Amino acid sequence: MEFIKADNVRFAYEPAEGELPREVLHGVSLEIKKGEFVALLGHNGCGKSTMAKLFNGMLLPTEGKVTVEGMDTADEETIYEVRRRVGLVQQNPDNQLVASIVEEDVAFGPENLGIEPKEIRRRVDEALKAVDMYEYRENAPYKLSGGQKQRVAIAGIIAMEPDCIVLDEPTAMLDPRGRDEVMETIHKLNREKGITIILITHYMDEAVQAGRVIVMDEGNILTEGTPREVFSQVELLKQHHLDVPQATELAYRLRSYGCGIPDGILNEEECVGALYALIRKE
Amino acid sequence: MAAVLETQDLTYVYSPGSPFARTAVDHVNIAIEEGESVGVIGHTGSGKSTLIQQLNGLLRPTSGKILLHGKDIWAEPKKIRAVRFQVGMVFQYPEYQLFEETVLKDIAFGPKNKGLSDEEAMEKAKEAAEFTGLKRSLWEKSPFELSGGEKRRVAIAGVIAMDPDVLVLDEPAAGLDPKGRDVLLAQIGSYHQHRKNTVLLISHSMEDIARTADRVLVMNKGKAAMFDTTPNVFARSAELETMGLRVPQVTAIMTRLQAMGCPVPSGVLTLEQAIKELLPLVKKKEADENAQ
Ligand SMILES: Nc1ncnc2c1ncn2[C@@H]1O[C@H](COP(=O)(O)OP(=O)(O)OP(=O)(O)O)[C@@H](O)[C@H]1O
Ligand SMILES: Nc1ncnc2c1ncn2[C@@H]1O[C@H](COP(=O)(O)OP(=O)(O)OP(=O)(O)O)[C@@H](O)[C@H]1O
Ligand SMILES: [Mg+2]
Ligand SMILES: [Mg+2]
Numbered sequence: 351m352e353f354i355k356a357d358n359v360r361f362a363y364e365p366a367e368g369e370l371p372r373e374v375l376h377g378v379s380l381e382i383k384k385g386e387f388v389a390l391l392g393h394n395g396c397g398k399s400t401m402a403k404l405f406n407g408m409l410l411p412t413e414g415k416v417t418v419e420g421m422d423t424a425d426e427e428t429i430y431e432v433r434r435r436v437g438l439v440q441q442n443p444d445n446q447l448v449a450s451i452v453e454e455d456v457a458f459g460p461e462n463l464g465i466e467p468k469e470i471r472r473r474v475d476e477a478l479k480a481v482d483m484y485e486y487r488e489n490a491p492y493k494l495s496g497g498q499k500q501r502v503a504i505a506g507i508i509a510m511e512p513d514c515i516v517l518d519e520p521t522a523m524l525d526p527r528g529r530d531e532v533m534e535t536i537h538k539l540n541r542e543k544g545i546t547i548i549l550i551t552h553y554m555d556e557a558v559q560a561g562r563v564i565v566m567d568e569g570n571i572l573t574e575g576t577p578r579e580v581f582s583q584v585e586l587l588k589q590h591h592l593d594v595p596q597a598t599e600l601a602y603r604l605r606s607y608g609c610g611i612p613d614g615i616l617n618e619e620e621c622v623g624a625l626y627a628l629i630r631k632e
Numbered sequence: 633m634a635a636v637l638e639t640q641d642l643t644y645v646y647s648p649g650s651p652f653a654r655t656a657v658d659h660v661n662i663a664i665e666e667g668e669s670v671g672v673i674g675h676t677g678s679g680k681s682t683l684i685q686q687l688n689g690l691l692r693p694t695s696g697k698i699l700l701h702g703k704d705i706w707a708e709p710k711k712i713r714a715v716r717f718q719v720g721m722v723f724q725y726p727e728y729q730l731f732e733e734t735v736l737k738d739i740a741f742g743p744k745n746k747g748l749s750d751e752e753a754m755e756k757a758k759e760a761a762e763f764t765g766l767k768r769s770l771w772e773k774s775p776f777e778l779s780g781g782e783k784r785r786v787a788i789a790g791v792i793a794m795d796p797d798v799l800v801l802d803e804p805a806a807g808l809d810p811k812g813r814d815v816l817l818a819q820i821g822s823y824h825q826h827r828k829n830t831v832l833l834i835s836h837s838m839e840d841i842a843r844t845a846d847r848v849l850v851m852n853k854g855k856a857a858m859f860d861t862t863p864n865v866f867a868r869s870a871e872l873e874t875m876g877l878r879v880p881q882v883t884a885i886m887t888r889l890q891a892m893g894c895p896v897p898s899g900v901l902t903l904e905q906a907i908k909e910l911l912p913l914v915k916k917k918e919a920d921e922n923a924q
Contacts, residue, residue, distance in 0.1 A: 394781025497676025527876035593810030
């Protein structure tokens with residue numbers, strides 16, 4: 351059975367005084383299976399963060415329905431269960447950091463779930479180590495650099511050990527190694543703990559690592575499929591403000607010049623292999 | 633060429649004298665030439681934001697000096713406000729820079745503060761909004777009702793509207809979609825060429841830095857680890873790796889091909905360069921094969 355299901359979801363934010371409501375999601379339907387790793391892409395303002403907040407009931411559809419393991423997010427009786435299952439790392443970590451000390455901040459979520467103190471201690475330490483912020487555990491969050499805050503925000507959700515983690519551009523402020531590390535952490539949670547991952551990103555080289563890619567456009571779903579299926583549609587993606595990894599683009603452009611390089615190259619490895627075969631084959 | 637900005641043993645310590653003291657910028661000596669485009673890279677927490685916030689007087693150095701057009705910016709602390717008009721800054725989290733009722737009013741705030749009339753400021757604001765690709769339908773909205781990427785555009789427009797001599801952008805493209813990123817960087821590039829002002833761009837995207845910077849400053853643990861031309865910096869990929877950095881994906885591909893014995897040069901930084909190098913090689917191979 352699907353873990354999260356959005357059925358014909360429409361959404362409009364509460365309009366400012368004297369304004370008409372503007373619909374930002376126009377009937378989105380999608381399903382996320384348990385244990386999946388899904389990347390959600392799309393241009394600025396297409397509705398990704400809005401979708402993310404609908405997944406854990408922070409926002410409720412204006413029309414249509416979102417369910418988590420069959421529970422309607424609009425049902426007040428089960429909203430607590432929904433939030434326990436779906437953790438959201440928000441786009442701006444400052445919206446999320448609440449306590450005055452890093453480790454208290456990470457403990458905040460599990461405390462709210464009523465976890466016992468000893469277990470909280472274990473989870474907080476483990477989560478901080480997973481994002482490489484353990485040595486900052488006694489610092490004040492506001493004194494951290496941009497990337498460091500982002501890591502703490504991720505740790506806060508990891509410590510809640512939800513079944514599904516939605517990450518809204520978690521690597522936007524990280525250095526290249528930090529991005530790799532966060533991606534590794536997410537993969538590990540997915541692989542070893544079976545945690546369902548929904549990753550919102552503008553980095554195409556991260557999206558190619560997902561099992562499935564969903565592309566949104568202006569409040570609708572444009573296309574979806576495996577990374578290979580989606581990223582072979584170079585023109586379509588570019589028309590909708592997106593891109594492909596440099597390795598994919600290099601191969602694509604060489605092909606358009608008539609080079610016999612295979613279709614569907616996604617990363618550095620594959621690109622080097624294909625080019626080497628072309629240039630050096632005896 | 634004259635240096636527009638120069639730092640002398642610039643050092644910044646957070647919470648000095650307390651058990652939490654942290655040296656974020658450590659004896660940095662750099663000189664930025666008038667009209668150049670400088671990329672700044674470095675691991676998270678390496679001191680990039682702390683460094684640049686001192687350049688416009690927002691943070692006061694613990695020790696060392698900043699010279700703007702050869703003059704110590706802290707020589708007369710009362711005049712520090714004037715420095716902020718000359719060195720315009722887009723912060724890492726632009727949400728904090730937004731506070732007015734509407735997008736346009738927000739963008740017009742800086743120019744008004746600088747002394748322009750309401751009308752002139754509005755004109756500047758519209759130009760800047762146009763320039764950063766903010767849809768007209770958003771101009772009269774509250775900046776708080778925008779998506780992440782849209783907010784960022786408003787913040788950038790606000791600083792560009794002030795027309796500073798030195799434009800400092802802290803991760804301006806983070807959170808922009810790829811097209812928005814391309815357009816913004818191209819616009820900063822053309823603004824830079826047109827205005828002949830100096831641009832400092834902080835970014836974690838090595839691809840963006842490779843495309844835009846004449847020179848690259850690499851910060852590592854508070855120190856200026858490298859400050860050299862872009863091809864020279866990205867030729868030192870092993871060292872960059874140890875600092876948590878990378879070279880652009882296309883550079884890595886070409887470097888690996890070279891290591892495997894393919895006749896390609898090092899220092900390839902963009903897709904266009906790579907295609908120019910690879911196309912003749914592939915075509916030649918194909919021609920050789922057809923001839924056989
Ligand atoms: N609090 C709000 N009030 C009113 N409108 C909003 C609000 N937040 C977002 N919007 C609007 O809803 C639309 C979708 O926004 P959303 O934040 O979901 O986009 P996004 O895909 O996450 O974009 P980005 O990549 O820039 O983060 C945008 O047009 C935006 O202007
Ligand atoms: N207000 C503050 N008080 C105390 N320490 C701080 C403060 N702001 C930053 N620091 C520390 O100073 C160091 C440098 O931070 P800075 O924000 O300059 O890094 P950065 O290179 O901009 O990082 P990022 O790429 O993550 O934005 C970090 O170790 C950080 O924890
Ligand atoms: Mg968003
Ligand atoms: Mg910073």
